[in-house]
Amino acid sequence: MAIELSPQSVDVNPASSFLEVRDLRVHFPTEDGLVKSVDGVSFSLEKGKTLGIVGESGSGKSVTSLSLLGLHKGSRARVSGEVWLDGEELVGMTEAQMRALRGQKVSMIFQDPLSALHPFFTVGSQIAEAYRVHHKASKKEAHERAVEMLKRVGIPQPERRAKDYPHQFSGGMRQRAMIAMSLVCDPELLIADEPTTALDVTVQAQILDLIRDLQEEFGSAVIIITHDLGVVAEISDDILVMYGGRRIEYGSVHDVLKAPEHPYTWGLLQSMPHLGGDVSQRLNPIPGSPPSLINLPSGCAFNPRCAFKDQVADGRCLSERPELLPVLDSDKHIAACHLTGDAKAEIRSASARGTK
Amino acid sequence: MSTTKSIPAQQSGEKSTSGENLLEVEDLQVHFPIRQGIVFQRQIGAVRAVDGVSFQVKPGESLGLVGESGCGKSTTGRAVTRLLEPTGGTVRFDGEDITHKKVASMRAARQNLQMIFQDPYSSLNPRHTVGTIIETPMKLNGINPEQGHKKRAQELLEIVGLNPEHYNRYPNEFSGGQRQRIGIARALALKPKLIVADEPVSALDVSIQAQVVNLLQDLQREFGLAFLFIAHDLAVVRHFSERVAVMYLGKIVEIADRETLYSRPQHPYTHALLSAVPEVDPDGADNRERIRLTGDVPSPINPPSGCRFRTRCWKAQDICASEEPPLVQLIGSADGHQAACHFPEVKQVVAPEEIPAAPASAAE
Numbered sequence: 001m002a003i004e005l006s007p008q009s010v011d012v013n014p015a016s017s018f019l020e021v022r023d024l025r026v027h028f029p030t031e032d033g034l035v036k037s038v039d040g041v042s043f044s045l046e047k048g049k050t051l052g053i054v055g056e057s058g059s060g061k062s063v064t065s066l067s068l069l070g071l072h073k074g075s076r077a078r079v080s081g082e083v084w085l086d087g088e089e090l091v092g093m094t095e096a097q098m099r100a101l102r103g104q105k106v107s108m109i110f111q112d113p114l115s116a117l118h119p120f121f122t123v124g125s126q127i128a129e130a131y132r133v134h135h136k137a138s139k140k141e142a143h144e145r146a147v148e149m150l151k152r153v154g155i156p157q158p159e160r161r162a163k164d165y166p167h168q169f170s171g172g173m174r175q176r177a178m179i180a181m182s183l184v185c186d187p188e189l190l191i192a193d194e195p196t197t198a199l200d201v202t203v204q205a206q207i208l209d210l211i212r213d214l215q216e217e218f219g220s221a222v223i224i225i226t227h228d229l230g231v232v233a234e235i236s237d238d239i240l241v242m243y244g245g246r247r248i249e250y251g252s253v254h255d256v257l258k259a260p261e262h263p264y265t266w267g268l269l270q271s272m273p274h275l276g277g278d279v280s281q282r283l284n285p286i287p288g289s290p291p292s293l294i295n296l297p298s299g300c301a302f303n304p305r306c307a308f309k310d311q312v313a314d315g316r317c318l319s320e321r322p323e324l325l326p327v328l329d330s331d332k333h334i335a336a337c338h339l340t341g342d343a344k345a346e347i348r349s350a351s352a353r354g355t356k
Numbered sequence: 357m358s359t360t361k362s363i364p365a366q367q368s369g370e371k372s373t374s375g376e377n378l379l380e381v382e383d384l385q386v387h388f389p390i391r392q393g394i395v396f397q398r399q400i401g402a403v404r405a406v407d408g409v410s411f412q413v414k415p416g417e418s419l420g421l422v423g424e425s426g427c428g429k430s431t432t433g434r435a436v437t438r439l440l441e442p443t444g445g446t447v448r449f450d451g452e453d454i455t456h457k458k459v460a461s462m463r464a465a466r467q468n469l470q471m472i473f474q475d476p477y478s479s480l481n482p483r484h485t486v487g488t489i490i491e492t493p494m495k496l497n498g499i500n501p502e503q504g505h506k507k508r509a510q511e512l513l514e515i516v517g518l519n520p521e522h523y524n525r526y527p528n529e530f531s532g533g534q535r536q537r538i539g540i541a542r543a544l545a546l547k548p549k550l551i552v553a554d555e556p557v558s559a560l561d562v563s564i565q566a567q568v569v570n571l572l573q574d575l576q577r578e579f580g581l582a583f584l585f586i587a588h589d590l591a592v593v594r595h596f597s598e599r600v601a602v603m604y605l606g607k608i609v610e611i612a613d614r615e616t617l618y619s620r621p622q623h624p625y626t627h628a629l630l631s632a633v634p635e636v637d638p639d640g641a642d643n644r645e646r647i648r649l650t651g652d653v654p655s656p657i658n659p660p661s662g663c664r665f666r667t668r669c670w671k672a673q674d675i676c677a678s679e680e681p682p683l684v685q686l687i688g689s690a691d692g693h694q695a696a697c698h699f700p701e702v703k704q705v706v707a708p709e710e711i712p713a714a715p716a717s718a719a720e
Contacts, residue, residue: 056561057532156651170652171425200424200588202649205632209648227562230634257636271566273595275618275633282573283595285566289531 017044017084018221019189024081024091026060026067033294037063039245040081045238047188048215050222052236052253054229054268056290060245061225062111065191067091068223069106070098085189104134107182111194113174117166124150124162127181134185149180153210172203176210183214190215191223196231208235229268233257241265244291244301247324251333261327261335261344263306300338308347312338377412378450378550378582379436384409385444386428386435390657404656405431407606408445410683415549418576418583420597420614422590422629426653428606429586430474433552436584437471438462450549467497470543474555476535480527486513486538487523493545512541517571533564540571550582557592569596590633594618599692602626605664606656608683612693622686622693622700625665663698671699
């Protein structure tokens, strides 16, 4: 299934957007079979905008982001498709070319700051190193830059804290140090993989504010990967919902959260308790668990967990994979579901009557 | 918001059987000593993880405990189940003082006092089958159900929504949500009266989280269980617990029933916590008030004098540094609503303009 694309065979058709991902596939051959972690994902992102990628564990969110950074090169993963960043194609790049981009143009905030920071080096020296790799700077200049970045991300006494080791930082401060490190070269694309999942709400709010402020200041594009729809609603412009390695819904945050078109997105929204919600109402979880990426269910990958598959004629959900189709003539909001618009409207009004 | 009614109504049966509290914690302290020296270790200080916490849980009731990491909520839970030895104060469970009970007699008390752990990956022994995991507490306590251990374990598996035929499987064959269900089955094996649930859903995906929350709620109703529900997700706590206590740096700063606490918080910390929760509504995000706390929780080795929150509080004045505010009920506030603050809020949380901005948000 995987189409191996060599750099030459890539259709030279540079993207119009700052970042454009076309039909990205990342497959891992394993003993049990081919794991299709990412299977035909496309999206685009402009500078200064934020895209939120949402989905359960194992839906391919993190693998997508790692492949944007070319971090699957040299592993057994088979990556195909196109990733256009500012007129350059990344999938076909060599490791050396990619290395020049990493940190400089694209950088990443990892989920777990304690394992992403090196315990043996001081925080300041790790930030300075990232700067020296890409700039001809003396150690002193780089150190000054590191201190400046630590100050920028709101760490008190940055001169002193730059000489500290990661274990001397608290969880929130480590995450700030990670952000400082990823921003030290003013990247144009910042990928944040669950940047706040391990943090408390108060610190999470600080970090989200920080990412937003820095984005305004530097005009970078941001991809934020999370399973928390609240975080996405707070920070993103667009939202991409992934399930079983594929896109199932893609659109602006307002469209997707206000008028979700896919039963999985409904399920995600309904399974979260809200601060202002009705406490006597039971939560409405999505039954079952995420599918195996080796043997996706036939037809729509969500069909074993979908409550509405009976409402589609001829059992198409079981036999035919739904196409991503525009919703209500808007080319910005697309969803992959066999349900007709009328059927969805009916279900939504019925559930609104039932829950509220 | 007349929503709390239905749940207490269902539990009134249990409550009426004993009017007193199932669990009474008074002035609980857990201090971890810091020692220095190689041969002769002397204590040079203590991490005051829990420093004077008092609360009660009635039979069949669920008390939520929220706070940032490092505020002592898990330590409180562990001290209540006596997995940690309290330094001071008393823990009374079911009318019995269990604060310093011996290990052997504690075992009997634990029949009614079980715990569900946060991480479903590390809290199940990978070398034991699910059956062994669930049976062990029964065997240790010498409980021999009529139908036999195996039948009972299978019954429990069914109660928590797992296939009883999976009795002989190992934990690694299950997903996170399923493992958490095994942990719940193990806690239920002894038919406890109180379950201390330490972040039972925070390691799970949202969709699975809802399944487990629903399961816990069903069990609570069915068996009349009382819960001490420890979590940092405020929305989940509100959904699950009738009363909620907010902890900060080893102390309870506010305690109230959920309606009051979430709609009319009095302590500035509660206020800040609530305003920091991201909401899914994309339109509502802009007009909600935002209080941004700066900095981190101070070190519990050397907590600030007076009110412990004053270092991050935008209302702090001289009195906050010199005098520790007691946890008291204010005049005119709802029954059982206590807050420890010199300058408590007495406003609605929905009135955004009236609340002074935090120094952090004002600076932006």
